[in-house]
Amino acid sequence: MSEQKLFSFRNPWFGASVGVSGAIAVLAALAGLIWLPMVQPDLKISGIWDAICSAAGVPRTVPRSGGAQQPDFKTSNVVMTSQMLTHPDQVSIGRGATLAQRCAICHGPQGVSDANSPNLAGQYAAVTYKELNDFKAGARVNAVMSPFAANMGNRDMLDLAAYYSFLPRVPSSHLNDNAPAPQIVITGAPMRNIAPCGACHGDIDIKAGSPWLGGQSAVYIKAQLKAFASGGRRNDISQQMRNIARQMTAEEIDAVALYYEAQP
Amino acid sequence: MTTESDPHLGEAVAARIERRWATLSIAIVGVLVGMAIFIGIDHATMPQGHVETADPKTLHLAGEFIESNLGSAMEADGSVTVRAIGQQYSFTPQCIVVPSGTPVTLRATSADVVHGLLIEGTNINTMLVPGYVSELPVQFKAPGEHAMPCQEFCGIGHQGMWGKVKVVDKATFLGMMASQRRLSCVD
Ligand SMILES: [Cu+2]
Numbered sequence: 001m002s003e004q005k006l007f008s009f010r011n012p013w014f015g016a017s018v019g020v021s022g023a024i025a026v027l028a029a030l031a032g033l034i035w036l037p038m039v040q041p042d043l044k045i046s047g048i049w050d051a052i053c054s055a056a057g058v059p060r061t062v063p064r065s066g067g068a069q070q071p072d073f074k075t076s077n078v079v080m081t082s083q084m085l086t087h088p089d090q091v092s093i094g095r096g097a098t099l100a101q102r103c104a105i106c107h108g109p110q111g112v113s114d115a116n117s118p119n120l121a122g123q124y125a126a127v128t129y130k131e132l133n134d135f136k137a138g139a140r141v142n143a144v145m146s147p148f149a150a151n152m153g154n155r156d157m158l159d160l161a162a163y164y165s166f167l168p169r170v171p172s173s174h175l176n177d178n179a180p181a182p183q184i185v186i187t188g189a190p191m192r193n194i195a196p197c198g199a200c201h202g203d204i205d206i207k208a209g210s211p212w213l214g215g216q217s218a219v220y221i222k223a224q225l226k227a228f229a230s231g232g233r234r235n236d237i238s239q240q241m242r243n244i245a246r247q248m249t250a251e252e253i254d255a256v257a258l259y260y261e262a263q264p
Numbered sequence: 265m266t267t268e269s270d271p272h273l274g275e276a277v278a279a280r281i282e283r284r285w286a287t288l289s290i291a292i293v294g295v296l297v298g299m300a301i302f303i304g305i306d307h308a309t310m311p312q313g314h315v316e317t318a319d320p321k322t323l324h325l326a327g328e329f330i331e332s333n334l335g336s337a338m339e340a341d342g343s344v345t346v347r348a349i350g351q352q353y354s355f356t357p358q359c360i361v362v363p364s365g366t367p368v369t370l371r372a373t374s375a376d377v378v379h380g381l382l383i384e385g386t387n388i389n390t391m392l393v394p395g396y397v398s399e400l401p402v403q404f405k406a407p408g409e410h411a412m413p414c415q416e417f418c419g420i421g422h423q424g425m426w427g428k429v430k431v432v433d434k435a436t437f438l439g440m441m442a443s444q445r446r447l448s449c450v451d
Contacts, residue, residue, distance in 0.1 A: 013282070020290055028297045036304045036313075042369070042401050043313040054314040061316060069445050071332035079321050188424040195353035195421025205420045207352055237324045238331055238375055243354035246450070 074138040076235045078130045082208040085125035088162030096163025099156055103148065111167045116219040117144075122169030127211045129161035131235075140235035169264065172215040176262040182255040184248070192247040197256060209237070214263035221257040312399055318373045320394035323349060329373060335448035336361060338441055343367040348427075350379035350392040352419050355412065355427035357448035362429065363437035364407050370400040380416030383429050391416060404431040 009015045037043055037051040045051045054060065100111070103120075107113050111121030120128060134140040135149035136157075149157075183189075185203065188196040200207035202214075213221065227233035228245035236242055245253075303309050323329040329349050335357045337345045344366055349356050351374065362368050372381055374392040381398070382389045385408070390398045414425035430449045432440070441447055 017286065020286075024290070024293055024297065031297070031301050036301065039305055040313045042399075057315045059315045059317045068326075068328050068330055068333040069337070071330065075324060075331055077325060079325070081321060188421060190424045190426065193354055193358055193424060193426045195424030199353065199419065199421030199424075207419075238329075238334075238349055238351055239356045239358075240351055240354060243356060243358045246358070 073234060076130070076134050076139045076237055077137055078133050078237075080126065080130060080209040080237060082206075084208065085129055085158070085161060085165075088125055088165060092159045092162040093166045094163075095155075096159035096161070096166075099160050100163055103160070106144070110170060111164050112170045112172075112215075113217075116217045116223075118216055118220050119169075119172075120164040121167035123164050123212055125161040125165035126209060127161075128164050129157050130209055131211075132157040132160065134235040140233060169212070169215060171264045172217070172261060174218075174261045175215070175264060177264070179259055179262045182252070182259050184252050185256060185259060189247070189252075194244050194247050197244075207240075213260040216260055218257035218261040221260055222253055225253045225257070316397040316399070317395055318397050320373070320375050323373065323375050328371070331356070333446060335446040336437075336441075337446055339369075343369060344437075345369045345371060348372040348381075349375050350381060350414060350418075350425075351375040352377065353414075353421035353425040355381070355414070355425070357427075357450050359428040359430060359449035359451075360412070361437070361440065361447055361449040362404055362431055363434040364404045364431050366403065366434055366437075368402050368404065370402055371397055373397045377418050378416050379414045379418050379425070382413060382415040384411045384413070386410065389415065407431050407433050 005011060007014060009018075033052045033055045034048055037045050037055045043054065045054060100107075106115065106117040107120050108117075111123075112119045131140065132149050132152060135142070135146050136152055138146075140146075152160075181198075181203070184194060185197045188194045188199070196204060197213075198204035200210040202210070202212055224233060225245045225248065228236065228242045229248065231242065234242065248256075304311070318327065318329060324331060328347055334347050334349065337347070339345055344362060346360055346362060346368055348360060348370070349372060370381075370388070370390075372390075372392050373396065374394040376394060378394065379392040380389070381392055386402070386404070388400060388402055390400055392398055408431050410429040410431070412427035412429050414422060418425065428449070437447075
């Protein structure tokens with residue numbers, strides 16, 4: 001027995017075990033790649049090759065009847081990523097500074113407004129860029145602001161965004177570091193699908209495209225939340241902010257507006 | 265004594281035991297393969313039979329997951345297609361409305377990280393993986409309301425990610441659908 005070669009088809013044990021394993025593998029492959037896909041009623045497999053590709057995970061597009069329902073309002077066309085505009089260069093900031101002179105009457109010479117226009121100083125560049133794009137595209141509409149973005153080129157938007165992100169944030173006159181954070185900022189309201197504001201707006205974590213809210217005027221914050229809730233503002237991608245604002249109570253809106261206004 | 269010293273007898277016993285073990289292992293493998301085939305055909309598990317891709321960063325620009333195309337749509341064959349996306353930290357539409365006793369195709373994907381879509385009180389449970397479309401054929405038995413939490417940790421606001429599914433009877437659904445191309449119960 002010890003003379004016999006182990007791995008040889010002349011060894012009946014070897015032949016039988018390889019044969020049986022091979023047969024099981026082939027049968028399992030036939031079942032998994034052909035039979036199972038064929039009996040899935042929703043799959044609409046057109047042939048054996050189609051079944052094999054489908055089961056093996058080759059991406060395919062299923063033809064669908066009827067096209068996508070197009071919106072009857074403008075939506076944002078900005079592609080937002082967390083790496084976007086995180087390294088502005090000096091030339092861009094310099095150009096932005098020049099362009100920003102036109103904006104100073106409302107947004108303040110240092111990007112800090114004392115009217116109720118939003119502060120832009122220290123805002124994430126990606127946010128300023130996105131909002132300008134949305135104003136230009138008509139996805140966000142404001143009678144006062146929209147005309148200033150209407151004829152802006154892409155380069156100008158990038159430069160303005162770089163410039164304002166470079167300016168230091170200036171605490172508002174309402175600064176109060178000790179103001180207790182409302183529940184909704186820290187823990188949200190899970191049963192109403194409200195994640196903590198801080199999970200996106202920077203207090204806890206940042207979600208790409210979420211504006212810095214600290215020091216923004218309470219009037220502005222309230223107006224934006226109400227606009228999101230009513231659908232007056234619809235430029236947030238796939239409703240990410242509308243879903244939240246819609247669920248907020250009037251008291252919560254008041255509380256967060258006062259809280260964020262008092263933050264640096 | 266003779267039994268121990270007889271080499272042929274020992275060999276025969278070893279061969280018999282080997283054969284039994286081999287038969288047993290083959291039977292186990294056979295049962296497992298058969299089980300997989302059975303649950304596949306019986307739809308006890310519903311692994312998605314095909315792979316479809318969708319770029320998570322550009323869902324909102326074009327294609328079937330643009331905002332205005334989300335929600336429930338009536339198909340020509342009388343079935344309903346529900347399209348939804350999961351994103352940090354909400355589902356859109358936030359409230360999904362479907363008819364009872366009607367075949368529904370649920371198509372969903374993620375706009376950022378991995379989310380989970382689970383409809384409480386049913387066996388509907390799938391992952392939403394960025395880059396891929398999850399499709400699930402479902403049917404709701406009776407009218408009612410179900411919570412739809414995200415069941416996959418998706419970031420620091422995950423616990424706030426809840427949607428809602430409202431199942432209404434078919435006549436009510438058709439009435440609601442009459443004035444709209446896409447339906448949701450977001451107020
Ligand atoms: Cu999630």
